[in-house]
Amino acid sequence: MPAKSSTIVTALTVVALAVVGVLGYQAAASAPDHLSARGGGHHAEQHPAHHSKPPKEPAPPRPTEVPAASGTGKRVVYSLGAKQVWLVGADGRAQRTYHVTPSTVSPATGAYQVPPNGRSVSVTGSDGIAIEHVVRFTSAQGVVIGFSAAVDGAAPKPGPATKKTGGIRETRDDGKAMWDFAMVGTKVVVVA
Structure with a gap:
């Protein structure tokens, strides 16, 4: 057996x-x-005969097209509707684009320039928050309007509807890019 x-x-x-x-x-x-x-x-x-393809790295996001009605040359373009900013070089190409948190008071559409007193390294914003890399370009309804980043990196919290603020908030990295790009005299174009 x-x-x-x-x-x-x-x-x-x-x-x-x-x-x-x-x-x-x-x-x-x-x-x-x-x-x-x-x-x-x-x-x-x-199983060496079965070759798996390695995962593809995602392609870096392509900047969205610079709004056609924003003029030519070096400029900052701010779209009220898209809540987006483009830093456009002299060649007409976007060097950087990013989303922002708009202020409660919006600027009128049109072309502006960063004035001689339009830049501050750090101040307190109209909402009482410590901000940095402030680039101002106009005023509306008695409020100065410009780009800035909160020092603590926080996005502004919605306040009372009656509180008028002019700070268009960026991330700290985007704020630094704006600061380096938008010197006194730089054109800022606001589109719908």
Whole structure:
């Protein structure tokens, strides 16, 4: 009887290995191509014939087109509707674009310039928040309007509807970019 039981064990082992092989092949064939060695276990290392494509790095976001009605040359473009700013070089291309949090008082559409007294490294904003890299360009309804970043990095919180504020808030990184770009005399174009 020992010869018969070793034959049965051998047969069961062969069947078990065949089943494991078939299941492994099915798993490899049905695995998505985007699994990495970390996310998908050691699948790619065990099956060198099955080459998974590495995940593609996302392409950097392309700046949206500079609004056509914003003029030419070096300028800051601020879109009231899109709540977006473009820092446009002399060649007419956006060097940087980003979203902002608008002030409660909006400037009128049109072209302005950063005045001689339009820049401050740090001050207290009209909402009482410490701000930096302030670039002012106009006033409306008795409120000075300009771009700035909160020193603590926080976005402005909605206040009472009667509180007039003129700070168009940027992130600290965007505020620094604006500060470096918008020197005295730089054109600021506000579009709808």
